[in-house]
Amino acid sequence: MGTGAATARGKGQAERAANSKAVAAGARAGFVARGVIYALIGVLALRIAFSGGGGGGGQADRGGAIAEIAHKPFGTVLLWLLGVALVGMSLWRLSEAAFGQAGPDGKKPGKRAMAAGRCVFYGFVAYSVLAYAAGDKSSGSGSSDQSSQDVTAKALDWPGGQWIVAVAGAAVAGAGVWIAVRALMRKFRKRLKMSEIPEKMRQAVTFVGVFGGTARGVVFAVAGGFAIAAAVQHKPGKAKGMDDTLRSFTDTPAGPWLLALTAVGLVAFGVFSWASARWREV
Template sequence: MGETTVERVGRKAAGHPGFHYMTRGGLVARGLLYLLIGWLALQVAFGDGGGKEADRTGALQAVAEKPGGPVVLWLMAAGFVAIALWQAAEALYGRPVPDGDKPTKRLSSAARAVIYLAGFAATIAFLAGNSGQSSDKQSKTFTARAMAEPGGRWLILAIGIGFLVWGAVVVAGAVRRSFLKELTGMGPAARRVVQPVGVVGNLARGLVGGAVGVFLGYAALSFEPDKAQGLDGTLREFAETPAGVWGLVAVAVGVLVFGLYCFCEARWRKVEAVRRHG
């Protein structure tokens, strides 16, 4: 069957250079967010957190306090929308990687579209004066409400397992350097820089995501919603490992490096949706 008019229009829009520039701008916004979170985590590690959480809310607060902060926040919101639309296009038309047309890859793109749309909504709410709860409070509140419902405990466990699996996949991808398949146009010199940055950044991102899953799973199995942790609480828990505060420092630096990797993605990431032939 041929494509409908709507599908053709959508595919043409997704392939427009202007849409690609918007996507790359969104990747810059994502990089800024991770840089801020990593910086806040470092401040927490050295006892100078200033009362801010090392999560999205804390990052937005840090930006808002600077001259021109609201303008930057509006640009970040636009960036999150751009990424959400890009991921929606990949869900509809496929990803520009090997087997990018497979249902599993499309589903993962659809999930990311929802996540970034939520990020856009949270940023707009913040600009409207509703700073919202920290990631820790949100996680605990959601977990408690879910556990109060029939089967909610198992839902939380499933979500925790999902985070854990996602984290393991990201870590494995970092070790295998599979993220390089999503980049194009790099020369040998750029590749020598981008590869270690991508490895370190994705390792940290996967470790943090997996740790969030561990806390959610523990909360479900122990039937203690307060054991659930958001991003801020998860990062702080790394200071409780045998490595002490240096465990948090190492992860915070890794998050900072992932922010830098996002800027590399803004330059070299393949952002064109797969085009069908015939």
């Protein structure tokens, strides 16, 4: 009984730590960091749209955003702050995976599994940013396009590689559709403390949540579609990271205007992330 009581007591302490103000502060800092990255990606994508697409305008992905920050005054300090904030986001997602999310359905296995996946993702992003800040310039700022093609090429060489890449692409595309649909249905509102948002700002927060979430979902869905094409045609070069995915929008009949609209949407998602830092339930 003593061992069981000690285990229960330890679990209770761990859960209280997960629900502490420090973890909540880390989560909010993480939302700020996520907002900075998406806002910068959107600005870089706008440059590409105004430069006519092609190879101009910089690299519109996380690596481009990191490099952009690094070249600013006190850029290294800003990267350290950004990386630490993303560690906070990862730890918050870890606490959700271990003990459940806020809300009545937060302890469902599916929710906790998604939180675990986000923990790993933000942990990787935090590592890449911190490694770059520490001097490893090959980390974090690499091209997402080249990385996607390299990973796809390796996977296609595996037994059943085409199926693996196709399934992975379908998963990314499905995630993008899911993100966009949830944004359009305003599902994010149930995670926000809407009653605490000043009345004049509620409509603006809802707008950037819908617009930004939809734009983000579309980018994911299109990137997943390119991965599926790479699998079907057995051509790794067909796979695209965020930068090439965004540039591909200039090849549509809408030309650079579709890219510009998507870029503004990514900036809007950055703004929504900042609003989440203030009013999200954590």
